[in-house]
Amino acid sequence: MGADARGMGNAMTGVPAGAMSAYYNPGFLGFLGGASIEAGWLGALMDLELSGEGYDSQNLGGVELAAAVPLGGKLSFLSLGVAAYLPIGPAARLYAQAPNTPQFLLYRNLNRFAVYPALSVKIGDWFAFGAGVHVLASASGWINFEIDLANQSAPGRDFMFDMEPGFAPTAGVAINWKDVVTGGLSYRGEIDAAVEFPANFDLGIIELLVHGQGVQWFTPHELNLGAAWRPLPPLLVSFDLTYALWSNAPDQSTQVTIQPSVLLPEVKNPPVEMGFSDIVMPRLGVAYAPIEGLSLRTGYLYYPTPVPSQIHATNIADSDRHVLTLGAGYRFDDPLGVIPQGVSMDGFFQWHFLASRSVIKKSLVDEVGDYGISGRVIAGGLALTMHL
Amino acid sequence: MKLFGINGNKLNEKLAHNDDTKARRAGSEKKPRPASPSVPSVVSVAKRFGAGAFSLCVLFGAALAVLWPLPACDLPEKFPEFTGDISVGPFVKYATNPILPRGEAGAFDSAAVAGPAVIEEEGGRLRMYYGAVDAAGLQTIGTATSQEGLVWERRSVGPVLTPTAGSFDEAGVSDPSAIYDGSQYWVFFTGWDAGGTPRIGLASSGDGVTFEKAPAPIMESGGEGAYDSAGVAEPCAVFDEGRSKFLLYYTGYNQYGQGSIMLAVSDDGQTWTRYGIESGLAQPALGPATEEEGAFDSDSVGGPSVLFVTSREGRALLRLWYSGSQAGGSVHVGLAGSGGSEEQTGGYNWERYPANPVAHYARSPSVVSYGANLYMYYNELPQDESAGISLATRLELSREE
Numbered sequence: 033m034g035a036d037a038r039g040m041g042n043a044m045t046g047v048p049a050g051a052m053s054a055y056y057n058p059g060f061l062g063f064l065g066g067a068s069i070e071a072g073w074l075g076a077l078m079d080l081e082l083s084g085e086g087y088d089s090q091n092l093g094g095v096e097l098a099a100a101v102p103l104g105g106k107l108s109f110l111s112l113g114v115a116a117y118l119p120i121g122p123a124a125r126l127y128a129q130a131p132n133t134p135q136f137l138l139y140r141n142l143n144r145f146a147v148y149p150a151l152s153v154k155i156g157d158w159f160a161f162g163a164g165v166h167v168l169a170s171a172s173g174w175i176n177f178e179i180d181l182a183n184q185s186a187p188g189r190d191f192m193f194d195m196e197p198g199f200a201p202t203a204g205v206a207i208n209w210k211d212v213v214t215g216g217l218s219y220r221g222e223i224d225a226a227v228e229f230p231a232n233f234d235l236g237i238i239e240l241l242v243h244g245q246g247v248q249w250f251t252p253h254e255l256n257l258g259a260a261w262r263p264l265p266p267l268l269v270s271f272d273l274t275y276a277l278w279s280n281a282p283d284q285s286t287q288v289t290i291q292p293s294v295l296l297p298e299v300k301n302p303p304v305e306m307g308f309s310d311i312v313m314p315r316l317g318v319a320y321a322p323i324e325g326l327s328l329r330t331g332y333l334y335y336p337t338p339v340p341s342q343i344h345a346t347n348i349a350d351s352d353r354h355v356l357t358l359g360a361g362y363r364f365d366d367p368l369g370v371i372p373q374g375v376s377m378d379g380f381f382q383w384h385f386l387a388s389r390s391v392i393k394k395s396l397v398d399e400v401g402d403y404g405i406s407g408r409v410i411a412g413g414l415a416l417t418m419h420l
Numbered sequence: 421m422k423l424f425g426i427n428g429n430k431l432n433e434k435l436a437h438n439d440d441t442k443a444r445r446a447g448s449e450k451k452p453r454p455a456s457p458s459v460p461s462v463v464s465v466a467k468r469f470g471a472g473a474f475s476l477c478v479l480f481g482a483a484l485a486v487l488w489p490l491p492a493c494d495l496p497e498k499f500p501e502f503t504g505d506i507s508v509g510p511f512v513k514y515a516t517n518p519i520l521p522r523g524e525a526g527a528f529d530s531a532a533v534a535g536p537a538v539i540e541e542e543g544g545r546l547r548m549y550y551g552a553v554d555a556a557g558l559q560t561i562g563t564a565t566s567q568e569g570l571v572w573e574r575r576s577v578g579p580v581l582t583p584t585a586g587s588f589d590e591a592g593v594s595d596p597s598a599i600y601d602g603s604q605y606w607v608f609f610t611g612w613d614a615g616g617t618p619r620i621g622l623a624s625s626g627d628g629v630t631f632e633k634a635p636a637p638i639m640e641s642g643g644e645g646a647y648d649s650a651g652v653a654e655p656c657a658v659f660d661e662g663r664s665k666f667l668l669y670y671t672g673y674n675q676y677g678q679g680s681i682m683l684a685v686s687d688d689g690q691t692w693t694r695y696g697i698e699s700g701l702a703q704p705a706l707g708p709a710t711e712e713e714g715a716f717d718s719d720s721v722g723g724p725s726v727l728f729v730t731s732r733e734g735r736a737l738l739r740l741w742y743s744g745s746q747a748g749g750s751v752h753v754g755l756a757g758s759g760g761s762e763e764q765t766g767g768y769n770w771e772r773y774p775a776n777p778v779a780h781y782a783r784s785p786s787v788v789s790y791g792a793n794l795y796m797y798y799n800e801l802p803q804d805e806s807a808g809i810s811l812a813t814r815l816e817l818s819r820e821e
Binding site: 083085390391392393395396397398399400401402403404 | 509732759771775
């Protein structure tokens with residue numbers, strides 16, 4: 033979240049990130065210089081390949097909005113912030129394939145509506161903590177069809193579908209020593225988007241209860257530790273470590289059970305064990321201000337894949353990812369004088385490189401066979417922040 | 421801008437006029453001075469504030485307008501599926517089978533055509549050798565060619581291989597298997613003696629039509645108790661470039677008539693040694709699936725067709741298509757896979773495809789890699805060889821094909 037953060041390799045757990053702290057570390061909302069509103073656009077073009085064959089991935093595009101305000105008066109120790117991502121196109125797409133179908137699962141269903149509201153409490157001059165929630169839509173429903181085969185009609189066509197928000201906690205603590213050394217610890221809870229769909233087809237002579245359910249999107253528990261140092265006033269160096277509990281990842285496909293009312297065998301496909309591993313991600317960010325108002329940023333992050341070698345039946349394509357980032361921002365006075373603390377305009381560019389990975393199947397008659405994984409993702413965006 | 425300009429000029433004139441008026445009212449002797457630049461005129465307001473804010477909004481708006489649809493225009497409705505390993509999976513039978521029917525009345529292949537073996541010649545032409553039976557029941561081997569694998573032109577003047585009186589194949593020749601090394605054709609075949617015992621013979625040719633047979637079989641039945649004690653037949657010979665050896669897969673019949681697929685190796689294609697000998701007996705490379713209850717090939721396997729393939733990651737693999745049957749059941753074609761020459765047991769240890777069979781009611785497969793597809797020539801059941809030789813492909817052929 034945030035163009036300035038993305039330019040710094042997302043190493044923002046230990047750095048005040050303005051309103052975007054609601055996502056990175058709610059504790060840093062306690063060190064807001066003032067209220068701010070941020071609006072930005074971002075896009076990501078994915079070029080993912082399986083054995084050199086292009087894989088038509090879901091590109092990303094959306095708008096980020098964030099706002100934060102320190103409360104005044106007797107509540108001056110409190111700050112509020114909210115960050116949100118609004119995708120271009122559908123608010124969420126939950127698409128799933130059987131796990132034996134080759135797929136870049138972790139690059140799918142990312143373009144989703146998400147909101148991170150948070151509250152921070154500042155204690156003293158150098159310490160603050162915060163907490164919030166991650167809100168994501170989930171869905172469930174049911175179908176009840178009665179089909180009269182003799183008369184070729186469907187007298188019963190009941191249908192219900194609920195969009196239900198799912199919640200996961202976010203929390204963080206932040207320390208700030210004279211804006212020279214800052215640090216923080218943040219947590220984002222595991223959250224998934226699950227769909228459940230029982231359907232009853234009454235065909236007269238036979239009744240079929242079809243129950244489909246599954247988790248189509250998942251992010252793990254994440255624990256982030258970050259620190260930043262400003263050795264010179266214009267230079268900021270930040271470093272993050274994230275521990276992500278990917279071992280909890282479920283089978284992200286749809287499990288279907290078909291129960292006929294008569295003596296026919298039940299059809300069932302139970303979830304498979306994904307076998308993902310927990311990972312540790314390092315992130316490094318540097319920002320330099322050669323002149324007042326201008327900020328040049330760069331960063332690097334390494335995202336080791338949690339996906340084990342797919343030598344058996346599943347084919348979840350992923351590999352270690354190296355990400356180089358660049359960014360720039362310029363803060364200037366509002367020429368209209370409406371925005372008292374000025375306006376900043378930020379841009380970022382990220383180049384994600386998926387290291388080549390070879391999958392050699394254990395079975396000599398695997399239907400998918402051996403394949404290689406590689407890819408690139410190019411992301412960029414612009415943001416406008418009004419400092420009120 | 422024009423409106424601002426007009427209004428601004430008028431306002432400037434008015435301000436200058438006011439200054440002049442004030443100066444004259446004060447009785448000042450000073451010359452009238454122009455309007456002070458420090459006084460914020462409408463023009464300067466527009467330039468300093470309005471234009472700045474306006475261009476800021478325009479810039480951001482234009483950037484959004486241009487960039488917004490870039491990723492969104494590429495949202496697929498459905499993710500494409502990655503094409504699996506072409507060499508693994510079921511075959512689709514061609515709509516207008518058989519592609520090589522029996523010959524006309526009186527021809528050497530008028531009663532049956534069976535047991536095809538297809539190779540690719542230089543220039544991409546396909547050549548098929550097949551077992552032929554005439555109206556009198558004489559078994560010979562004929563040949564046919566095709567440019568695209570669908571329309572075949574048979575050499576109708578006569579067979580290319582015939583039985584030799586007084587030899588191991590005096591009762592008939594059948595089940596050809598061919599290797600073309602760029603200059604020489606090698607055809608391995610089953611030779612039947614008068615007692616009905618099959619052996620494997622070899623013939624060679626420079627043009628693929630005129631063959632010279634080796635006088636003796638290259639593979640005889642195994643000893644008593646062997647898996648191939650009752651006869652050896654249905655050869656499939658391939659050259660393993662990794663090992664620089666010829667591999668000969670064949671059907672070995674035991675004393676109960678049960679078939680197993682056996683393996684022999686050779687350096688020159690003429691002298692063969694059985695592979696996988698344990699306790700003095702050659703073990704099958706692939707025997708009947710006796711341990712798997714209800715398997716389609718639990719009683720007998722045979723008629724091998726072997727193909728070298730390379731995985732997308734460059735791994736050498738072997739594919740074996742074979743005929744299999746249950747006791748009293750019909751015959752279907754199954755698939756097994758093995759490692760290549762890089763593995764010590766490559767070509768000998770085979771793993772069955774779990775979703776077997778890959779072609780139902782079919783026997784005597786010959787699989788050839790053709791373009792991006794695999795073509796399997798086989799005999800359709802229950803019509804069997806009386807109907808002719810049929811085609812099935814891994815990827816369904818389009819109507820144009």
